[in-house]
Amino acid sequence: MDALTADDVLMFINAATTSTAQREFHGGADDQRLSLDFLHDYVIGNYRDLYAAALALDINDHNAALIVRKLLETAGDATAGQRRVEGALIARRLRALPPQRVYDLFGALRRAKVNNRRTRAIIREWVAGRPDPVFDAVKYRTGLKRALRHAHVAPGGELGPFLFTSGARRYDTPLLETWRRAHYEQASVYGLPYTVAEGFAAEHGIDRATFLKRIEPRMTRLERLRAQESARREKAEVVVDLGSMPLTRLASYVLALPVPDRVARRGELTGALRAAAVRAAGPDAGTWGRVAAVLDDSFSAFGSTRKRRRPLAVALACHYLLAELAGEYVPLWTSGRTDALLARPHGMTPLGERVLDALERSPDRLLIVSDGWDNAPYGLASEVLRVWRAKLDPDRRVVAVHLNPVYDAVDFDVKRLAPAVPTVGVRDAEDVPALVEFARFTEGTTGFAELRARFDGRVAKFLEEG
Amino acid sequence: MAAPEPARLDLTGLTTRPAQVWGGVRLVPLTRDEPITGLRLHARAYGDEPGVVELDRRTRYTSYIPHGFVATWSDDDTPVAAYGTQLAQDAAGGRPPARTVRLRTHRRMARRVERNRLRFLPLHLAVEGYLALHFGGPEVVWDEWSQRAVRRGLSPRVEEAYLGAEVAGLADALKHFEIHPGQCGVLVHVADAVAAAFVVPHPDDYRALHATLVQDLYGELVHHYATLAAPVPRFEVRLPDDVATVAELRAAATRQQAEWARFHDTTMADGLLGQTYAMSRVYRMGDYTLSRFLPAFRLKQENHIGELITDRNGRTAYLKTFRLSEAQVRRAHLLTTLAAHHWHLPTTATALGLTEPQLGLRLDSAGFGALLREDVLARYRAG
Numbered sequence: 001m002d003a004l005t006a007d008d009v010l011m012f013i014n015a016a017t018t019s020t021a022q023r024e025f026h027g028g029a030d031d032q033r034l035s036l037d038f039l040h041d042y043v044i045g046n047y048r049d050l051y052a053a054a055l056a057l058d059i060n061d062h063n064a065a066l067i068v069r070k071l072l073e074t075a076g077d078a079t080a081g082q083r084r085v086e087g088a089l090i091a092r093r094l095r096a097l098p099p100q101r102v103y104d105l106f107g108a109l110r111r112a113k114v115n116n117r118r119t120r121a122i123i124r125e126w127v128a129g130r131p132d133p134v135f136d137a138v139k140y141r142t143g144l145k146r147a148l149r150h151a152h153v154a155p156g157g158e159l160g161p162f163l164f165t166s167g168a169r170r171y172d173t174p175l176l177e178t179w180r181r182a183h184y185e186q187a188s189v190y191g192l193p194y195t196v197a198e199g200f201a202a203e204h205g206i207d208r209a210t211f212l213k214r215i216e217p218r219m220t221r222l223e224r225l226r227a228q229e230s231a232r233r234e235k236a237e238v239v240v241d242l243g244s245m246p247l248t249r250l251a252s253y254v255l256a257l258p259v260p261d262r263v264a265r266r267g268e269l270t271g272a273l274r275a276a277a278v279r280a281a282g283p284d285a286g287t288w289g290r291v292a293a294v295l296d297d298s299f300s301a302f303g304s305t306r307k308r309r310r311p312l313a314v315a316l317a318c319h320y321l322l323a324e325l326a327g328e329y330v331p332l333w334t335s336g337r338t339d340a341l342l343a344r345p346h347g348m349t350p351l352g353e354r355v356l357d358a359l360e361r362s363p364d365r366l367l368i369v370s371d372g373w374d375n376a377p378y379g380l381a382s383e384v385l386r387v388w389r390a391k392l393d394p395d396r397r398v399v400a401v402h403l404n405p406v407y408d409a410v411d412f413d414v415k416r417l418a419p420a421v422p423t424v425g426v427r428d429a430e431d432v433p434a435l436v437e438f439a440r441f442t443e444g445t446t447g448f449a450e451l452r453a454r455f456d457g458r459v460a461k462f463l464e465e466g
Numbered sequence: 467m468a469a470p471e472p473a474r475l476d477l478t479g480l481t482t483r484p485a486q487v488w489g490g491v492r493l494v495p496l497t498r499d500e501p502i503t504g505l506r507l508h509a510r511a512y513g514d515e516p517g518v519v520e521l522d523r524r525t526r527y528t529s530y531i532p533h534g535f536v537a538t539w540s541d542d543d544t545p546v547a548a549y550g551t552q553l554a555q556d557a558a559g560g561r562p563p564a565r566t567v568r569l570r571t572h573r574r575m576a577r578r579v580e581r582n583r584l585r586f587l588p589l590h591l592a593v594e595g596y597l598a599l600h601f602g603g604p605e606v607v608w609d610e611w612s613q614r615a616v617r618r619g620l621s622p623r624v625e626e627a628y629l630g631a632e633v634a635g636l637a638d639a640l641k642h643f644e645i646h647p648g649q650c651g652v653l654v655h656v657a658d659a660v661a662a663a664f665v666v667p668h669p670d671d672y673r674a675l676h677a678t679l680v681q682d683l684y685g686e687l688v689h690h691y692a693t694l695a696a697p698v699p700r701f702e703v704r705l706p707d708d709v710a711t712v713a714e715l716r717a718a719a720t721r722q723q724a725e726w727a728r729f730h731d732t733t734m735a736d737g738l739l740g741q742t743y744a745m746s747r748v749y750r751m752g753d754y755t756l757s758r759f760l761p762a763f764r765l766k767q768e769n770h771i772g773e774l775i776t777d778r779n780g781r782t783a784y785l786k787t788f789r790l791s792e793a794q795v796r797r798a799h800l801l802t803t804l805a806a807h808h809w810h811l812p813t814t815a816t817a818l819g820l821t822e823p824q825l826g827l828r829l830d831s832a833g834f835g836a837l838l839r840e841d842v843l844a845r846y847r848a849g
Contacts, residue, residue, distance in 0.1 A: 376483065378484065391708075
């Protein structure tokens with residue numbers, strides 16, 4: 001029974017880490033959404049405690065929001081003790097989520113007609129905890145308005161008239177006044193948050209290059225990264241500090257650049273990736289000994305048009321991170337390429353051959369970053385790993401882990417390579433050290449009690465931090 | 467056109483790689499260690515993309531234009547389809563193929579065809595060859611043949627086929643297929659029956675043409691198999707347990723790969739590669755010969771028709787095949803046997819082990835009833 005529970009929960013954690021209910025290379029968005037929804041219902045029905053505890057783990061924002069929604073929808077099923085823990089976990093997780101996701105979540109709760117006392121209290125508390133309510137009111141106007149209305153909260157100050165009344169009136173709050181003036185005065189547009197200003201710019205017919213130049217100081221870090229290439233086409237400079245970007249995000253950005261650009265900016269890009277990897281590795285840098293990594297850059301690493309090159313970005317980020325973690329590092333791309341910066345999704349997946357290449361170097365650790373669709377030929381990687389574990393490394397001297405960035409909707413889990421090698425879902429390369437440590441649970445050698453203890457530890461730490 | 471000569475398909479230089487499976491469709495990639503550079507897809511196929519076909523001003527290469535290949539040859543933006551697969555000698559790559567058809571689309575259905583967008587019409591030279599089989603009708607005017615058969619032969623002769631997009635699962639299989647570097651061809655198996663073979667001289671050509679397989683045509687049999695097929699097995703690798711080193715493990719893996727290639731070429735694709743075909747040369751240009759081929763029309767067995775470009779040594783540079791359905795094989799078999807016996811019904815019937823009325827009825831059910839005189843047919847029916 002315990003083993004079964006552990007299996008189910010680990011499967012759920014893998015799904016919640018990787019799936020975003022968007023289209024993947026091998027499956028449509030509907031498959032993903034249905035499959036994920038079923039898994040959530042199954043886990044909340046059978047293991048409510050562990051389901052809530054997942055909020056404390058490194059799952060992705062989409063699943064965190066889904067868990068919160070499902071917990072609030074079924075608030076009546078929880079015991080008093082469960083409610084207390086759930087309330088704390090939800091409040092803590094919502095504070096960590098990006099605000100637009102939280103407003104979306106409140107919208108989903110409104111549409112699902114979930115309006116119990118707990119839900120209202122949670123919305124009230126979260127809104128009260130926002131650092132700058134006026135900024136939220138301008139940037140997320142509709143979201144905030146609907147959330148307040150849903151939770152029966154009266155906003156303070158000038159926000160009430162701003163959100164709920166129509167007609168022109170002057171405001172004493174500077175940002176609200178800027179917003180009012182932006183309706184007819186172009187200069188005021190540049191005092192607003194970027195997303196709001198964009199709408200006004202379109203209304204005023206402001207030329208894109210001029211707009212980008214003047215709004216630049218108001219852009220957030222990610223908006224800068226996103227707008228950078230389009231700004232370059234418009235010949236407007238948007239300064240972005242690549243040095244401060246998270247590793248996986250940076251890898252995605254690099255992969256979106258055309259190859260000639262990557263060659264021309266090689267020094268800058270490599271420097272930024274290395275710096276991000278050093279930050280992600282932290283004190284673990286150089287402690288992993290001899291590391292061999294099999295990295296998948298086959299055609300399926302393209303992902304889908306919804307998640308462009310996501311699997312490849314994870315592999316590229318892992319490449320730079322592992323280079324920092326390892327004492328001695330051997331990267332093995334499936335295509336056989338040696339220049340990681342120029343990676344592109346292309347060709348078949350001879351995972352088995354690359355695993356053999358890796359084993360020949362007799363590493364201390366073997367990491368495989370792949371979506372698990374080993375097709376040249378099918379099942380070679382699985383067989384190689386099986387025979388190797390059984391005959392050539394029976395004492396498990398080598399730590400082997402398969403990191404899979406893609407959720408397989410049919411199996412309700414990430415695709416596994418071999419029973420002998422643990423597979424864990426990965427969202428961001430930054431989590432890899434934690435995931436590799438976590439992977440031993442999926443080998444079936446550690447018991448449920450230990451897993452439970454780990455969950456409790458993570459929950460306690462998570463609640464303490466916030 | 468030269469007289470047909472019996473020959474086999476020679477796939478020397480092409481290596482069979484591990485198959486990729488999607489539902490009931492198995493795609494077997496074929497790679498070349500050394501791509502053929504003397505024969506390339508007509509440069510216009512690559513549109514305005516520079517650098518795909520690297521041209522050396524001094525060397526002349528032969529280009530081929532597959533049948534139904536739609537491109538804008540002139541500057542007036544009208545799409546034109548090549549009629550019949552053709553070979554061309556040019557270095558600039560700008561000249562249109564010799565024989566073309568303008569595409570006329572109904573106004574309401576007319577969609578903007580992207581400039582230089584590559585596309586195939588569901589037709590090809592080989593099918594024409596099959597349709598024209600003994601098209602002239604009886605060569606000796608025996609009593610039983612109708613006036614119409616004598617005057618007009620088999621005209622009009624019609625056969626039906628399905629567009630690749632209608633073959634269940636094929637589009638998805640092609641979409642999820644991961645093209646090998648160096649891949650110059652593919653064998654399409656539907657429900658583990660060879661549905662089509664497609665070979666080109668160069669990997670770049672293959673990349674340009676891969677998606678057009680879904681606009682190609684497939685026989686009724688293939689369509690049925692695809693509709694009714696359960697997912698096919700994957701032939702996963704099995705390695706022996708008695709290994710002592712990683713090198714031994716690698717050797718075992720290599721053996722498995724070779725084993726698969728041998729099994730595929732001699733067993734799975736035997737119906738295509740193991741047979742002899744009647745090759746008729748269409749024309750020759752430079753080192754290359756364009757031919758079409760017909761099978762021996764063996765009943766209840768695999769029969770493929772196709773077109774082929776070979777080099778001086780008879781090695782395949784370009785190949786496209788079409789698998790005939792059972793009914794099509796039967797019709798062709800009947801016609802070939804009749805022609806072999808100079809359209810004489812009694813001797814043909816003996817050769818087929820039938821009585822004359824049985825043969826007459828069989829001709830009727832095969833759709834050739836109009837060839838027989840009506841009173842003769844009535845007599846056969848009366849038994």
